[in-house]
Amino acid sequence: MALIDLANPSRFLAFTARALPWLAAAAVVAFAVALYQAFFVVPDDYQQGATVKIMFLHVPAAWLALGCWTLMSIAALGTLVWRHPLADVAAKSAAPLGAAFTLLCLLTGSLWGRPMWGTYWVWDARLTSVLVLFVMYLGLLALWRAVEDPARAGHAAAVLTLVGAINLPVIKFSVDFWNTLHQPASVLRVGGPTIHPSILVPLLIMALAFVLLFATLLLAAMRNEILRRRVRSMRLLRAQAALGA
């Protein structure tokens, strides 16, 4: 099946029916391996001790929080420029997932910060910009709910998403631009990762598990959204028929 064929919602539904079980199984296996590594193989960090285990949730959740908004920005271009029929379906389905992973990033960061920094929260640039990202996700969710027509909601959400994308480089480089309590980048940085392979490799396996989970949930949520739009069009048809009768 060519990628362009997936632009057809019916073909996309057939594709999700085939792909979802494999993706879900791959996510379960990846999580099993990653959690085993995190709890039984990874040594304690020389500074953080066992609390380094929180990083196996915090870092992949942070990557997905940013990655999800990036994906929604590409989908926003698909809606506004290419008018791809599945673009706003993807954007709408990704928003609650992005909000959930951003919330997990904030929660795990706080739970790591209390024993390591002595506080759950500080208003430094990195933490504040991620909180702004979470609020933007909530704003998008509210917008999708506020506008009844999916096409109109999709256009408004696409514009808001592209405007909100300005926050992504702010989050990424906040630890370089400002003097923050949050440590600088230690994996995605020029010069390579600064983390020892004994922790880096399990972290990357956990990140893979998160990506597989995200892909599974996104495909399932997109399938649900296509069905919801079918329900909506059938409701309209029934209403038209009732008016004509």
Add this chain to the structure above:
Amino acid sequence: MELGPHAAFIIAAYAAGVLLVLLLVGWVVADYRAQLRTLAEFERQGVARRSAAPERDAA
């Protein structure tokens, strides 16, 4: 497996992660079932989408 003096924070973080994943999975599964139920109800009432008509005619 030794979680050290900050075990409560580690357990709370993983509990939050598990809860969030369960909520997300529960949400997509419940939503899928709800949409299928509503579609089946419309089909039973004889309401069909315009784009679905040729498929049904062909079948």
